[in-house]
Amino acid sequence: MSELLQIIGPGGEAVRPELLPEPALLEQLYRAMRRIRHFDERAVILHRQGRMGVYPPFGGMEASQAGSALALRRSDWLFPTYRDSGAALTYGMPIERCIAYWRTSPHGWSMPEDLKLLPFYVPIATQYPHAVGAALAEKMRGTDNVAMAFIGDGGSSEGDFHEALNFAGALNAPVVFMLQNNGWAISVPTSTQTKATDLSLRAQGYGIPGVRVDGNDIVAVYHAALEAVTRARSGEGPTLIETVTYRVKPHTVSDDPGRYRTEEATRTWLERDPVRRLKTFLEGRGLWSEEREVALEAELMAEFEQAVERADAFPEPEPVEILEHVFKEPTPALRRQREQILEELRG
Numbered sequence: 001m002s003e004l005l006q007i008i009g010p011g012g013e014a015v016r017p018e019l020l021p022e023p024a025l026l027e028q029l030y031r032a033m034r035r036i037r038h039f040d041e042r043a044v045i046l047h048r049q050g051r052m053g054v055y056p057p058f059g060g061m062e063a064s065q066a067g068s069a070l071a072l073r074r075s076d077w078l079f080p081t082y083r084d085s086g087a088a089l090t091y092g093m094p095i096e097r098c099i100a101y102w103r104t105s106p107h108g109w110s111m112p113e114d115l116k117l118l119p120f121y122v123p124i125a126t127q128y129p130h131a132v133g134a135a136l137a138e139k140m141r142g143t144d145n146v147a148m149a150f151i152g153d154g155g156s157s158e159g160d161f162h163e164a165l166n167f168a169g170a171l172n173a174p175v176v177f178m179l180q181n182n183g184w185a186i187s188v189p190t191s192t193q194t195k196a197t198d199l200s201l202r203a204q205g206y207g208i209p210g211v212r213v214d215g216n217d218i219v220a221v222y223h224a225a226l227e228a229v230t231r232a233r234s235g236e237g238p239t240l241i242e243t244v245t246y247r248v249k250p251h252t253v254s255d256d257p258g259r260y261r262t263e264e265a266t267r268t269w270l271e272r273d274p275v276r277r278l279k280t281f282l283e284g285r286g287l288w289s290e291e292r293e294v295a296l297e298a299e300l301m302a303e304f305e306q307a308v309e310r311a312d313a314f315p316e317p318e319p320v321e322i323l324e325h326v327f328k329e330p331t332p333a334l335r336r337q338r339e340q341i342l343e344e345l346r347g
């Protein structure tokens, strides 16, 4: 088993003090996690109010998502899965676009021009080869931009995962492969999914570095991600980072995990909560206080409320919009379907 990189332990204690960043960065990491946790909790509430579609929560995985996305700059690429609203928001996706996406509104399908952010990938693992392609395009253009792609433990059993790693290694593509091992692929535990117990070792088969990180320690995730991004930027090629974490939430808001697992393991993982861990550490060093927490909460609430207002103001989609942007030029079949929809609406 590879060594698990941990800088701050579950109780908020410094395990590797020599790797601790400056206080300002620690605060930035904390704020980023609190911000996406706020989003995740509010998204579930919006769903309960009937104001959001099916939503896959990432609560408990904030360190894994914010820690990695913060290692990027805006000219880099991000390829998220449906699980990774937190990574996308940290990278710069406007909150109202994220809400619109989970409302299945076309306003959530397109991104601001200056963001190299792909829409959330639902077909498992397809984003990995795409990220290699984007990374190679940057390399061919002579830039030092990199691509970061996310995948789950389940996704790492797919062919696309392995093809992407091989392709990236062989062509020395500037890509960072994030593999979030959260223990579950819907109702299938990782131990049923594969006989491998250390997914970071899969990198070895493709001649690229593999790193195993405590996915609930944002300082460790950020450290590993920044190292991988720096390697990619300087022409040293791809890295695979396995963040070991847990899906404490249901697969989506329409899933009931009680049907396939006991909540004992969930309780153990809740004790390793990434947000509380860094908060305890910061408080212990006098870098955070309850007063600042209250102020941050108010700030996040206001930011979210304003974003909901903007999301609510997007016009309702027209039924035919579902057929738009599938291809640059619509195919004859798509044109026919469009006519059919319009006819039905007229009838």
Ligand SMILES: Cc1ncc(C[n+]2csc(CCOP(=O)(O)OP(=O)(O)O)c2C)c(N)n1
Pocket: 083, 122, 123, 124, 125, 151, 152, 153, 154, 155, 156, 182, 184, 185, 186, 247, 251
């Ligand atoms: C190609 C493909 N096969 C099957 C599915 C159905 N499916 C949706 S989510 C999921 C589980 C993925 O698990 P994992 O990769 O661990 O990601 P997590 O949901 O844990 O973030 C599956 C099999 C799909 N979306 N795409």
Ligand SMILES: [Mg+2]
Pocket: 152, 153, 154, 180, 181, 182, 183, 184, 185, 186, 247
């Ligand atoms: Mg999983």
